[in-house]
Every structure is written in C-alpha cells, then in structure tokens.
Amino acid sequence: MPITLQPLTFCVFTFGCQMNKHDSERVAGMLEALGALAVEAVEDADVVIYLTCCVREAADTRLYGHVSSLKNTPLREGSPVSKRIIAIGGCIGQRDGEELIEKLSHVDVVFGTHNIGSLPALIAAARDDGKHHVEVLDESSSFSSDLPTDREQPWAAWLPITIGCNNFCTYCIVPYVRGREKSRPLDEIVAEAQRYVDAGVKEITLLGQNVNSYGRDLYGQPQFASVLRRVSDTGIERIRFATSHPKDLTDEVIGLFGTMPNLMPALHLPVQSGSNRILQAMNRRYTREHYLGLIEKLRAANPDIALSTDVIVGFPGETEQDFEDTLRLVQDVGYHQVFTFIYSKRAGTPAAEMVDDTPREVIQERFERLVDVVQEQAYLANQSERGRVVDVLIEGTSKRDANKLVGKSPKNQTVHAPLPDGLAAEELLGRIVPIEITEAKTWYLGGTLCQ
Template sequence: MHSPINGLTFCIHTFGCQMNKHDSERIAGMLEALGALMVETVEESDIVVFMTCCVREAADTRLYGQVASMKNIPLRAESPLSKRVIAVGGCIGQRDGEKLTEALPHLDVVFGTHNLGSLPRLLEAAIEGQGKQVEVLAASSEFPTELPTSREHSWAAWLPITIGCNNFCSYCIVPYVRGREKSRSIEDIVAEAERYVASGVKEITLLGQNVNSYGRDLYGKPRFADILDAVDQTGIERLRFATSHPKDLTDEVIEKFGSLRSLMPALHLPVQSGSNAILAAMNRRYSRDHYLRLISKIRDVQPDIALSTDIIVGFPGETAKDFEDTYRLVEEVGYHQVFTFIYSKREGTPAAQIEDPTPREVIQERFDRLVDLVQKRAFELNQPDVGSVVPILVEGSSKRDERMIAGKSPKNQTVHALAPQGVTPSELAGTFVNVKIDDAKTWYLSGHVLGANERL
C-alpha cells in the first residue's frame, strides 16, 4: 500500500542522551523504509521530528523556541504538502502529551518513548488531514528491537541492552518518562552484535540508563559481565558502554577492563556530587568513600583508563562544605572529561519540593570554579600521551580543517592529524590509523599519521 510519506523529505533534531540518538536512528530507518529522504536542514524538509530530553529546563525552552520558529520557515517550493508536518517525541512528548499541542498550535504529532513504532502511522494520519495526532502509551509491552535503523555511521552502532530505570534519583525525571527497567535477553543482544560485526561495524556501544543492573529483571541477578564477555567474543574490535551507576558496578565488571580484548580503556561513571549529605539527598545510594574505592579498583586493573563523570552543582541544600567535597573529589580522581550542570528543578521529582535559599550568583561562582578545575585537570591528564602512538578510528574530516582527519582514541579522546598525501579524510572514515601524538590540548590530541619508516 502506498504511503503518503513516500517521496517526502525529513530531518530529525535530537536532544539529550545516547538512547535518544539511537531512537532517532530508528525513526530515520522507519521513514526511509517508507520512501522518505533524510535531509540536513529544516528548509529542505517536509517533516521535522524533534526527539526531546526533559532532564534539564533548558531543553524545554529550546524545544518551544525551535518549534515556534517553524512558523516562519517556508516550505520548499517542490513540496507536495500545503504545510510542514512537525512531530515531537522523546521524553518531553511522553511527559506532556496533548498539552504540547495546546501550547504549540502548529504542532501536528506527539508521541512518547514507548510507542516509537507508531510514528509513521501518526504522520500519515496528519498528512492526510485527520487532525492532530497524539499517542502516548504508559508503558511498552515489549523491548522495541525490531524497528529498522538508519545509523549515522556504518562502522559504529548503538546497541541497547536495557530500557527504563529503577533508580529514582530524587532530581531525575527519567524513570517517569522512560518507565521501569526492562532487559533484553542475552541471546537477542549477542545476535544483534553478530549482525553488526558481519556487516563491518568496528565499534559497538552498549546502552542503558544503568547497564550495571542489566538482567536483574530477567535472571534474578545482574549479568552485565556476561554481556561484556559474549559481545567481546563476537569479534568486535572496540566495545564501550554507557551509562554505569556506581552503586551497581561490581568487581566482576571492573575486572573485564583488564581481561577483554575489545573493551576500551574508558569509563563514564557519574558521581553527581562528592558530598555524602548531597548524595543521600539525591538518593544515589552510595557514599563518597565507596565511589573512591571503585576508582582505586578500576585503576588497579587498568592504570591508563580515561574516566569521565557527571556533576550537578547547586543541588537544593548544597552548602559551601558540600561543594568543597565535590571540588576535592574532582582534584583527587582526575577526569579526562566532566559534564557539569547547574541543578535544574524538574516538576514531578522529589527534589523539586526542596526549597533552597542559596543565591544564584553563589551557585554560578561554584560552577565556574569547578569548570576551571575540570579544564586544568583534563589538560594535565592528556600530556602523558605526547610522543605516544595512538590507534584511532577515523570518523571523517576535522571541523578545524577539512584536510585533517578526526577520530577517537581507545580512551575516547578526539585526535586530529593531517590526512596522508593522496587520501581524503572521507576515504579513511571507518578505518584505523596510527597517529603519533605531537601535542595535547584540553579536549583533543593532535599529531601525524605514522609514516612507513616510523616505529610503533
């Protein structure tokens, strides 16, 4: 049956986490399967899909601003539609549902996190003049693994192993919009990984709101270490995962950083705060000492590991001492990257009920101090790589200079190097090259591709 989507153009604006990015790849796959063409800009598109995040208030503001701006962007001259079709999905779609169409009258489709596969049907109804389409399910009855996917890069793949979250951190809206944690079977995960390897994928990133608790709902106990073993055995060249909750990180998983060939020496381990009082108020269910013991164990197994984390500054009730505890933890641990956020109140979460008299300028001063420290430590931690040879997986040309290649090191550092003579960066995309590091900055390394006469 002919779909009214056939022949239309679409673009997707994605905010938030890796799970949203993977969901966007699924949307692209579904629309392309119906004959639509993905384009880069709103001006070229007949359909615009916003995949949203509601973790921070700024995401709401940005969404409303961008959707409102659609009214002023004319349709392409060749479009068969009388108006551009606008859809909002992801976490804001799940949370707000029909309220979005009331606030944004020119919005056509709203869908939630549990009914991604319904989007083509909802878009078709909107295109055929059946009015605004809103469908938000309270929960998903099964793991959504059978939808087609159009990946951003042919050599890299997201592989979700769980959806949802059971942790209910007091500041976080995710369990309310993504639902309770649900795991895929080991057999399904391994089968998908094997298909990726057979198709030429070089790097797989396992995804979950908390990968460390994988399998608790299916098998009665976490089996994430088994997943790492099984995916490693598929022959994948690089294996990564996100995100890892400290309260569930086991010695068995930590040991895999020293024993698995494919598991890269990089770990994102969100701490959120270095203060025991704030960690308790956040309902994180670990202490500062427990977190630091984990870091010590990880470095015993993999001394050269690159650590990254998330930190919230200005959580309600944070005192000067609480902040100093966080500052000292960052100094002590040494992170290659820290994602720093000023606390953003999310209605519907327990933390939103906590009053905080701390002046905004005090919170901003703390935040600025922390960012300065993060940059200083990241610069210091990159310096030992100068003079070393790093194998990078090339992603394409550098944004700094189109003649240069850009790629990722095993430690997930961005690396720039001039492409070898006679070869363009795009021709090297998806391949491994060895780069000798000549210089190290705060957020990237630069060097030259190893010549034939140079030693590894």
C-alpha cells in the same frame, strides 16, 4: 492499505542522551523504508521530527525555540503537503503529551518514548486529515531495536541492552518518562551485535540508563559482565557502554578493563556530588567512600583507564562544605572529562519540593570554580599522551579544515591529524589507524598518521 510516505522529505533533530540518538536512527530507518527521503536542511523538509530530552530546563527552552521558529517557515517548492508536519517525541513528548499541542498549536504529532514505531502512521494521518495526532503509551512491549535503522555512521552502532530506570534519583525525571527498567534477552543482544560485526561495524556502544543492573529483572541478579563477554566474543574491535550507576558496578565488570582488549579503557561513572549528605538527599545509594573505592579498583585493573563523570552544582540545600567535598573528590580522582551542570528543578521529582534558598550568584561562583578545576585536569590528563602511538577510529575531517582527519582514541579523546599526501579522506573513514601524538590540548590531541 500499507502506509507510504513517498515523496515526503524529513529531517530529525536530536537532543539529549545516546538513547535518543539511537531512537533517531530508528526513526530515520522507518521513514526511509516507507519511501520518505532524509534531508539536512529544515527548509527542505516536509516533516520535522524532534527527539527530545527533559532532564534539564535548558532542553525545554531549546525545543520551544526550535519549534517556534518553524511556525512561518515556508515549504520547499513542490512540497506535497500544504503545511509542514512537526512531530515531537522523546522524553518531552512522553511527559507533556497533549499539553504540547496546547502550547504549540502548529505541532501536528506527539509521540512518547514507548511508541516510536507508531510514528509513520501518525505522520501519515496528520498528512491526510490535517489534524493533531497524539499517542503516548505508559509502557512498551518491545525495544526500538526491533525497528529498521539508518545508522549515522556505518562503522559504529548503538546497541540498547536495557530501557527504563528503577533508581529514582530525587532530581531525575527519567524513570517517569522512560518507565521501569527492562532488559533484553542476552541471546538477542548477542545476535544483534553479530549482525553489526558481519556488516563491518568496528565499534559498538551498549546502552541503558544503568547498564550495570542489566538482567536483574530477567535472571534475578545483574549479568552485565556476561553481556560484555558474549559481545566481545563476536569479534567486535571496540566495545563501549553508557551509562553506569556506581552502586551497581561490580568487581567482575571492573576486572574486565584489565583482561578484555576490545573493552575500551574509558568509563563514564557519574558521581553527581562528593558530599555524603547530598548523595543521600539525591537517593544515589552509595557514599563518597564507596565511589572512591571503585576508582581505586578501576585503576588497579587498568592504570591507564580514562575516567569521566557528571557533577551537579547547587542541589537544594548544598552548603559550601558540601561543594568543597565535591571539589576535593574531583581533584582526588583526576578525571579526563567532567560534565558539569547547575541543578535544574524538574516538576514531578522529589527534589522539586525541597527547599532551595542558596543565592543564584553563589551557585554560579561554585560552578565556575569547578569548571576551572575540570579544565586544568583535562589538560594535565591529555599531556600523558604526548609521544605515544594511539589507535584512532577515523570518523571524518575537521569542519574547519577538510585536510585534517578527526577520530576517537580508545580513551574517547578527539584526535586530529593532517591527511597524508596522496590519500583521500574517504579511504580512511571507519578505519582504525595508528597516530603518533605530538600535541595535547585541553579537549583534543593532535598528531601524525604513522605510515
């Protein structure tokens, strides 16, 4: 008998990376296709689903806080279930499996990163028998892109090109919960991109734990430049991608930032540390010099490119000199944005066994010094936009002011602009419009719509 989830209501909470956001859209698409209704408030939901991240300890803490708060939350009036169904998936689901039920006894369903498609059946089983249901597979035979989707925005789409990771950085849990790297056939990627273009999508973001190594398992060597060219040929107006590992960024891909107009001039290139000693301990497989050489090539290809990165402070054994090397690299590159993290020990990773005797207050002081530099750089980088006319993809209005438009520039900067008189915000949603930049702050730009 076919599964039906009508008249259940559900909401999805998403933590972590863009891949989890993509998976959440697939979850919503599957449940809606079976008759369930998406709601925004947890109080209105018969089913609450968490797509989780376990890269850092804070993610575990956040999940446990969320789930614990639901234990005694009453159901909506007229709910068809006697108990709210709670499902946990994503990386924490993959990592912990049955342990989640032991620690959070009111959780009903646990699923992993490799079996998102099983979720409707697991929810239906929990609804019908009131028991716990756990299904975590060791690997996947298909991509979640094969499932129905309910995209958050009709003008933007996530498009996974790889799943898993082969890099095994010593601090990272991802290869253990996402599995080994697998690439989608190129024709399949292009066909999905074309469907998005035909549906009116303006911006596609290609996804993978390391998009630069795309195709090594299928074709013997990376073919990411071919993916970019073929997706570009569909006529999509904007292409972005995440995430790039520096060791696999090729000159061919770098060159496309100077020759492909619809490849947005923004690149997230995680460096993690500026110390060769720490990079080696992290198993990053590139040096500080190699990374800075990539930056030089990128700026030669497109002098106006916006660069962002990730930096970990307090990796086991990091000395003051190691940190100074990192700080100097950040200053030398001049990033538009830096995502800063204090090292978080993840059980099961090699770094978790490394000696870490640096006092916490020392690590915190280093972190704060880095943040000060990052904020100063972000402010200076945005000043160059003043007086320019920038094409902005309008995504909505400000939460604080419904008369202020909000969108993204080609460099992925947030841009605010007053809604012109006589126009409704709905008329501009999903459109790319010119905005003259008159204000540049640390984390956003302000301007006026050109008419």
